[in-house]
Amino acid sequence: MTGLLAVPLLVVLLAVGVPVAFSFALVTGFLAWIYDANLNTLMLQGYRSLDSVVLLALPLFIFTGYLMDRGGIARRIIEFVGRIATGRSGMGSVIVLSSAIFGAIAGTASAAVASMGTIMSRPMEERGYPRGYTAALLGVSSLLGILIPPSITMILFAVVTRQSVAACFAASILPAILLIAGLLVFNRVTVARNPDILPPPRDNAQSFGQVALSALPALSLPVIILGGIYGGFVTPTEAAAVAAVASILIGVFIYRELKLRNLAEALVRTAETTGSIILILLFSFLISRIMASERIPQDLSDAVQGIATSPIGAILLVNLVLVVAGALMDDVSCTVVVAPLFLPLMEASGVSPVQFASIVACSVVIGANSPPMAPILYMSCRVCRASVLDAVRPALLILLFVALPVMLVTSFWPDLSLALPRWLDLL
Template sequence: MSAILALPLLIILMAIGLPVAWSFAGVLAFLTFVYDINLNTLMLQGFRSLNSLVLIALPLFILAGYLMEAGGIAQRIIAFVGRLATGRGGMGTAMVLSSSVFGAISGTATAAIASIGSIMTEPLVARGYPRGRIAALLGVSSLLGILIPPSITMILFAVVTRQSVAACFAATIGPAILLIIGLILYNRFLVGRAFDELPIPDQKVESFGSVTFRALPALSLPLIILGGIYGGIFTPTEAAAVAVVATLVVGGLIYREFTWKSLGSSVIQAAETTGTIILILLFSFMISRIMAFERVPQDLTEAIQSVVGSPLGALLVVNLVLIIAGALMDDVSVTVVIAPLFLPLMVASGIDPVHFAAIVACSVVIGANSPPVAPTLFLSCRICKAPIMEAVMPALGLMGFVALPVMLVTSFWPDLSLAIPRALGLM
């Protein structure tokens, strides 16, 4: 059972500052040495696992996210949502809804934080929002990109667990809607209690009709992408290519904000992100082969079932492990390591793999904003220019009162995540 040491070793390597991809390489080297595995054969199996058409969608959706930021698309979306969201907590609502629309195009949290945070932080500060609360709300709402399809995390889950990408996409729609409602209501509750939202200063404001007209091309992108996928017009992989082309057309020909420099920067950023994820995937596939050969998932399933004794208890244990792992590792690591490791236990407990996909996605929302690692929250604080200590308590409030209940409802109410895939004939 030396393979059980792989997860603590991975966490230790990441904690001492080793890049995530090379932390996986270190774990692979350890397992190869312990079990005396033929590395040449293992490498060949890893490359075969990467030979997947589904993975082509990965760099394309990532590129679409960076192109949105460079092409002025995010600004139009935020301007439209800002005029649409009125009443108490309207500016916070605008941030949540903007993250939702952004996620329906790019499928990633990083680009959403950079785009939405850089545009909305100062207006929110001017309305009376504390920077720490802005960073916390941005960190949690940006992860709607993981729940709202298309989602890069769900692409990775589908690849490592051999599930339908479209079904995994659809499974997270219900939890995403629940999280959006929860974030908006929680923010509205805080306004006037924890802080005051000041009125908009007297200034010339563009009419709603004008803002809507300018935003229509940007708002058409999620309709094209999601409508094409679930309308059977193209596959998720083809949708990724459509997303890039549509973003280039809208940003380049309609808004005309692309420059050669911004295009080059977007491609470089997308390539760096993709390269890191592919390396992690390669090493994780090889690690998974070793663990499967050593029957680690099966032994883990038997051990937990012997201790817990009920499917409900097993589900609670997995929820707890996902939250703890998410607080120590990034979303990609959780998805490619924890998901395949616990999938046999979930299947043995009567949990559908597509339902498990939604549970994993919800856990990432909590873990990515939980100390000590909290990569999403740290990035949000950097963009919002907020001290991390001012953002921790607001983030814990959002997760304790919104994100955690959403995860528990998703876990124990299967129809929330399975109804839409079934209705669309994906299961």
């Protein structure tokens, strides 16, 4: 069990500011040293694990997210949703629903925060929304892209646990719908208790039909992606390529906002993000190999089962560990390192690996907005020009009353995650 020291070591390295990829490299070196592992063999195994067509979807979906921001696609989605969401709580509802549509195209939270925060933060402040609340709602809503396919987190989970990507995508759809409903209700209740918040301003310059027609190319993207995957026409990787090409065509020829300079910037940022993720993934594969050879996951499962004597107790304990890990580590680290460790225990407790994918996704939503790390919440605060102290309280309330209940329902109601994969004949 000495190998479990790798987890707190990783947390300490991240906390002191060591870049994530280098933190993983140091942890790999630590494990190789204490277990006298053959690094030549490990690197060869790591290379073979990365030699996967599925992983090609990562840079393509990341690229799509940046293209949506630069090419005017995100703005038109927000304008369209803004015409549907009415009443005093309408502007908060725009953030939630736009995040859901954004997630159904790109699957990245950071791009959603950058796009919607830039567009929505000032108008929401003008209508009476506190900056801290706007940042908190945006931070949690942006992570709908983790649950709504295509999801980069689900791709990573499927790769490291050798599950079907399409099945993991389908498993998280109903939990995502439940989370959307919870966020809309929470926003409505919050707005009702704040008399200073005003309804969205009415813009009569364009009719609803004109706005809908303008947004139609953008709204067609999730239909193309999800319809192609579940209709059996394309694989998730091919769907990612189609999404990227469609985003370029829409941004250049229809909206005419995507310029060569924006395209180059999107490519550079995609390369930076993808390079970091691939390095993390490589070292996570090496860590998993070492731990598997030393039977650490089995020993961990035995230890947890000794503490939690029932399947319900084991599931609750794993939920707690995932939330704490998510609050200390970024979503990629939590998905590729912590989640596979507990997969054998969850299977022993009667939880399907595909259902566990949804549980992990829900834990990422909570962890990415929970201090001390809270990378998405902090990014949202920067974009919305809000104080972190002002955003922490509403964020914790949203997590406590919305995200955490969704995670528990997902954990103890298997059909919520498994109904769609079964219906689509993916299990």
